[in-house]
Amino acid sequence: MAHLGDSSVHTYLGHVADWLASLPAASLRDLLAAHGGPAAAAVFCVDMTRGFCSEGRLASPRVASIVPAVAQLLIRAHEAGVRRFYLPQDCHAPDAAEFAQYGVHCVAGTPESDLVPELAGLPFADTFVVIPKNTVASHVATGLDARLDRDGWPGLCIVVGDCTDICIYQLAIHLKARANAQRAGSAVVVPERCVQTYDLPPATALSIGAMPHHGELLHGVFLHHMALNGVRVVSEVVP
Secondary structure, X not given: OXXXXXXXXXXXXXXXXXXXXXXXXXXXXXXXXXXXXXXXXXXXXXXXXXXXXXXXXXXXHHHHOOHHHHHHHHHHHHHOOOOOEEEEEEOEOOOOXXXXXXXXXXEOOOHHHOEOHHHHOOOOHHHOEEEEXXXXXXXXXXXXXXXXXXXXXXXXXXXXXXXHHHHHHHHHXXXXXXXXXXXXXXXXXXXXXXXXXXXXXXXXXXXXXXXXXXXXXXXXXXXXXXXXXXXXXXXXXXX
C-alpha cells in the first residue's frame, strides 16, 4: 500500500498540478447551444456570503479573491439569457451540529449569513433563489431537489463558490449523480477560477485546536476528483 511520502504520490500530485495548469476555457455560447439553450441552464452559486469572504472565523482571503470572477460569470450568464440562479447558503441554527466540526459561523440573522455586496448589488439579484442550508450539503433538508424538479431539471449546471473540497464538491457530485440516475444527460461544469477553498497551516491549526487544511492541495485534488466522476472542470467560462 502506498504511503503519502511515496514517489507515486508525488507523481500523482505533479499530474494534478499539470492538469490544473492546462485546463481549457469553455465558451458559454457553446455550452448553452449544446445543452438546451439559456432556458435549460442554471447557475449554482454556493456560500458566497460575508461569513466566508469578509468577516467571522471562517472568512478566507482565498475565497474572497474569487468574488469578482463569480460576479462576472453571473453577469455573463444573465446577459446570455440565463434566468435560473440558485444560491445555497449557510444559514445556521444557533445550535447547528456542524459547529462541532467548523466552529460557529453564518448563524441565521447575522451579517455573516448575508450574500456579499458585490453579488447582492447586481441589478438582477432579485431573481436569485436563495436556498438556506444548515450543513455542507446543499441538497440535504433544503428542498433543492424538489425545487429543481418543479422548475425542470437543468440541462446545464454551472457550479461556483466555496469551498472547493466541501460544499462545491458535494453539490457538483450530487448534481452529476442525479443526472446520471435520471439519464438526463445534464452537464455539470465547474470553472476553476470561480471556486476556492480556505487555508489553515498546521501551526495555526494546532494553536486553535483545529485540523490543518492545505488550501492549494485540496483545491486541486478535489477538482481532479470531480473530473474523475464526470464533472466538467474548466479554467473559466468565457462568452
